[in-house]
Amino acid sequence: MSTPKAPAHLSKEAKSWWDNIMNEYEIQDQAGQLILQTGLEAFDRMRQAQGLLKKEGMTTVDRFGQPKAHPMTIVERDNRAAMLAALRQLNLDLEPLNDRPGRPAGR
Template identity: 40%
Template sequence: MENYKIPGHLRLETRRWAKKILEEYTLESHHFRMLVKTCEAWDRSEQAREALAADGLTVVDRYGTPKAHPCVGIERDSRTAFFRGLRELALDVDAPEVPRPPRTRDYGSRR
């Protein structure tokens, strides 16, 4: 196993989490990069959540109309990226017996 260096730009709690993952799992270099990006997505989500806690969910535009704070989208997108990273790393499950079928063109319109 290679000795991977967890980037210092990650938050302390995120670095601790990544270190624990590295202790419990044997990762190849591409998995390590995926782990780092997953950690970055978590940190970005937390940054956006903290900004929303401080500023509120809405901002007022130049016309005086309340709009969603830009961090609402940042938090959502980062959270989605985090969960996708976890899914791709597949740390908590063995390989599925049957692969998930691909999405088809009519995905979402079926009833």
């Protein structure tokens, strides 16, 4: 079976993620591909918010002249959570297997 191409509207970075995940995990079902697409769309929105925050700063000034969190901090947070939730729904084995029994070092 051929690997489906990344949706055209995704950013170059998200398309790279799509290719890597599809090649590594061979997601063939439409539901899994939709979950991955949704997660990568959230990834793109998170990156857009990060770009605005880098340009405009983490805070803004309200009408009373008081500093407050930039609205894009909420967009970044929410889309990061959505992306991670989509990856969890895919149930990908993201942790490397231990080469020996027992707890991993440092835990």
